[in-house]
Structure formats: C-alpha cells, structure tokens
Amino acid sequence: MHLDRVNIWRLNKEDGSLVCLCNFDDATKSFSDEGLTIYNFHNYLTLVREERVLNADDALTDSRMRDFLD
Numbered sequence: 001m002h003l004d005r006v007n008i009w010r011l012n013k014e015d016g017s018l019v020c021l022c023n024f025d026d027a028t029k030s031f032s033d034e035g036l037t038i039y040n041f042h043n044y045l046t047l048v049r050e051e052r053v054l055n056a057d058d059a060l061t062d063s064r065m066r067d068f069l070d
Contacts, residue, residue: 002026011048012037018045041067 008022017039023032044067047054056062060069 009048011045015039016045018048043067 004026006024007020009018010021011018017037018041019037024030025032044064047064054064056065059065
C-alpha cells in the first residue's frame with residue numbers, strides 16, 4: 001500500500017471536534033505534530049463514531065470525505 005500521508009486523529013467528546021495528533025508526509029519522510037482541530041463536519045464525525053477507523057484510499061473521490069471538499 002502506498003500512502004502519501006497518514007494522520008492520527010482523536011475525537012474530543014466534549015465539543016465534538018477532531019484533533020490531529022500526528023501527521024506523516026511520505027514526500028518529506030517526516031512527522032509533524034502541528035495541531036489541527038476541526039469542527040462542523042457532521043457527516044464525517046458521524047462516520048468516525050460508527051466505524052472508528054476510516055481507510056480512504058482516494059480521499060478526493062471517497063464520498064465519505066465530502067465534508068472536506070469545497
């Protein structure tokens with residue numbers, strides 16, 4: 001499996017946000033711990049609660065990722 005990026009997220013149950021804990025970028029072969037918190041992604045958060053792990057091989061065409069598309 002070839003991955004360009006991998007992220008680890010934690011769901012904050014108190015306010016319903018997702019917090020990015022770690023990001024790996026294959027192009028730079030580096031980890032980043034820059035924080036990112038997202039709100040207002042109702043459909044995505046519902047999926048995370050139901051499935052716990054989401055494998056999105058192509059996030060641009062995966063309908064589950066539609067909250068992130070402009």
